[in-house]
Amino acid sequence: MTRDDIEKLQLELLVRNIDYAYENIPFYRDRFDEKGIKAKDIKSLKDLQNIPFTTKDDFRNNYPFGLFATDMKKIVRIHASSGTTGKPTVVGYTKKDLETWSNLVARIAVAAGVTDNDIVHIAFGYGLFTGGFGLHYGLEKVGASVVPASSGNTKRQIMLMQDYGATVLVCTPSYALHIGETAQKLGIDVHKDLKLKIGLLGAEPWSNQMRKKIEERLGLKAYDNYGLSEVMGPGVAGECEAQDGMHIAEDNFIVEIINPETGIPVEDGEYGELVVTPLTKEALPIFRYRTRDITRIKKDRCLCGRTFARMDKPIGRTDDMLIIRGVNVFPSQIEEVLFSIEGISPHYQIILERDGALDKATILVEANANLFFDEMKKQRQFMDRINAELKSALGIEITAKLVEPYSIERSEGKAKRIIDKRKF
Amino acid sequence: MDIEKYKIPQISVFIENKKGRFYNTTNAMREAGVNIRAMSLADTMDFGILRFVVDKPKEAYDALIESDFIVKKNDIMAIAIDDECGGLSKLLKVVSDLDLNVEYMYTFVNSLDKRAVMLFKFEDIDSAIQKLSDSNINLLDQEYFNRI
Numbered sequence: 001m002t003r004d005d006i007e008k009l010q011l012e013l014l015v016r017n018i019d020y021a022y023e024n025i026p027f028y029r030d031r032f033d034e035k036g037i038k039a040k041d042i043k044s045l046k047d048l049q050n051i052p053f054t055t056k057d058d059f060r061n062n063y064p065f066g067l068f069a070t071d072m073k074k075i076v077r078i079h080a081s082s083g084t085t086g087k088p089t090v091v092g093y094t095k096k097d098l099e100t101w102s103n104l105v106a107r108i109a110v111a112a113g114v115t116d117n118d119i120v121h122i123a124f125g126y127g128l129f130t131g132g133f134g135l136h137y138g139l140e141k142v143g144a145s146v147v148p149a150s151s152g153n154t155k156r157q158i159m160l161m162q163d164y165g166a167t168v169l170v171c172t173p174s175y176a177l178h179i180g181e182t183a184q185k186l187g188i189d190v191h192k193d194l195k196l197k198i199g200l201l202g203a204e205p206w207s208n209q210m211r212k213k214i215e216e217r218l219g220l221k222a223y224d225n226y227g228l229s230e231v232m233g234p235g236v237a238g239e240c241e242a243q244d245g246m247h248i249a250e251d252n253f254i255v256e257i258i259n260p261e262t263g264i265p266v267e268d269g270e271y272g273e274l275v276v277t278p279l280t281k282e283a284l285p286i287f288r289y290r291t292r293d294i295t296r297i298k299k300d301r302c303l304c305g306r307t308f309a310r311m312d313k314p315i316g317r318t319d320d321m322l323i324i325r326g327v328n329v330f331p332s333q334i335e336e337v338l339f340s341i342e343g344i345s346p347h348y349q350i351i352l353e354r355d356g357a358l359d360k361a362t363i364l365v366e367a368n369a370n371l372f373f374d375e376m377k378k379q380r381q382f383m384d385r386i387n388a389e390l391k392s393a394l395g396i397e398i399t400a401k402l403v404e405p406y407s408i409e410r411s412e413g414k415a416k417r418i419i420d421k422r423k424f
Numbered sequence: 425m426d427i428e429k430y431k432i433p434q435i436s437v438f439i440e441n442k443k444g445r446f447y448n449t450t451n452a453m454r455e456a457g458v459n460i461r462a463m464s465l466a467d468t469m470d471f472g473i474l475r476f477v478v479d480k481p482k483e484a485y486d487a488l489i490e491s492d493f494i495v496k497k498n499d500i501m502a503i504a505i506d507d508e509c510g511g512l513s514k515l516l517k518v519v520s521d522l523d524l525n526v527e528y529m530y531t532f533v534n535s536l537d538k539r540a541v542m543l544f545k546f547e548d549i550d551s552a553i554q555k556l557s558d559s560n561i562n563l564l565d566q567e568y569f570n571r572i
Contacts, residue, residue: 369494372438372494373496376468376473402471404442404492406492
């Protein structure tokens with residue numbers, strides 16, 4: 001599709017959705033009336049900017065089903081976010097929504113090279129989280145043989161992959177690393193004993209350095225994909241074989257990048273908060289959902305030939321941005337620095353504390369034979385080097401500290417990277 | 425002279441300053457039937473370095489790796505001196521005159537043969553062995569640690 005065709009289709013679907021939401025969702029009817037928004041006044045995609053944002057709070061205030069456009073009779077599936085505080089965000093799907101969702105997940109899987117010959121091991125937790133079921137039905141749609149292993153018991157997971165000859169692994173990036181590490185400990189040669197070729201990894205931010213480590217450890221090519229339950233789940237965007245940004249399903253979503261403080265769209269190519277408007281949803285047609293993910297969008301032609309715009313791996317979330325001594329820091333920036341130093345293991349944790357009135361940031365890094373020197377002098381030089389690189393990249397003092405292997409808790413879902421002990 | 429003969433294998437272990445870690449290290453060696461001949465514990469702000477000289481260096485190394493410790497093997501020198509007043513001072517005079525750079529050292533006393541054993545980590549072990557041996561210093565080999 002050309003850019004013009006994409007935008008024409010998006011506008012048409014958007015106008016239809018505004019009407020549909022006005023008719024069926026009291027929350028949006030009130031909101032549109034209040035702002036004087038009418039579908040017939042939407043003449044171009046720019047007019048989308050007149051529509052107020054939808055936030056997680058809107059979901060909370062309408063808990064559980066207040067934002068649904070259809071009655072429960074038509075809803076065939078409920079999912080909910082893993083919200084750590086307060087009520088979870090509840091989302092619903094009609095039969096048609098599930099169909100759309102499966103198709104979009106199938107699309108990202110195929111873009112990463114998955115075919116009906118593949119055996120796919122899904123180690124995402126099944127349940128309310130959209131990752132497990134989302135990937136599951138999408139991969140069935142592709143025709144692959146799906147093994148719904150779910151999360152937990154890493155040794156058993158590895159045995160299943162070995163015995164069933166899994167060629168595709170679906171899980172979080174941090175769990176993929178953990179699987180690689182456990183396989184190594186069990187004396188399994190990932191190149192000979194496992195047949196993995198492709199990893200479809202997502203649900204948490206990760207860096208390109210981490211991708212390299214995962215690819216080395218598991219002997220596969222790791223592809224990123226993006227999605228969030230509020231706008232559908234996985235399948236919003238996914239990487240093609242060029243591994244140069246995730247193609248957004250622009251025939252189903254409009255994406256914008258805004259300045260998180262002002263709410264105003266940034267220039268093309270600049271970093272900001274991703275805002276998503278789903279266009280084809282029956283149960284939950286929301287508008288301008290603020291994802292809190294910080295990324296940027298590229299619209300140039302991809303090597304693979306696809307014309308849909310690409311989004312970068314999110315570099316962080318507006319709400320996990322750390323403010324350390326007044327400086328904005330994303331955990332992913334710290335990760336980039338650590339992983340660029342030869343020999344550092346991929347497990348780390350950031351500890352924030354108060355030292356009097358000042359913030360104190362410490363990074364725990366697991367020691368290994370490359371990082372441990374018998375001579376104190378060399379050890380100090382090495383630690384000084386890590387600290388200096390962190391300082392030059394982030395502009396603040398962060399002290400690296402070596403801890404024993406396996407002392408940082410391994411996660412089977414999303415990795416816990418930050419421990420904030422500060423009391424404000 | 426055979427320089428290699430006087431290189432004593434030393435095992436260095438990274439341990440966090442946490443309860444029970446020192447014990448776990450020694451226990452791993454006990455289970456492997458390794459006898460510790462000399463040891464030192466150096467501590468930094470955050471972690472410690474345990475250094476051992478043992479009767480069976482290979483077994484000790486393998487046992488510690490097996491228990492997920494971070495371990496380094498390197499070579500140090502062992503020098504016997506008389507266990508009497510001024511014994512160490514005499515030796516250090518020679519070391520100083522020869523301009524040998526010491527990284528660290530530790531010691532143990534063997535009550536059976538009335539000698540003290542000094543363990544040295546020199547910056548350049550090969551030249552230290554050569555020069556100290558030329559100065560008639562009593563160098564010990566690994567055999568000594570298997571025997572006592």
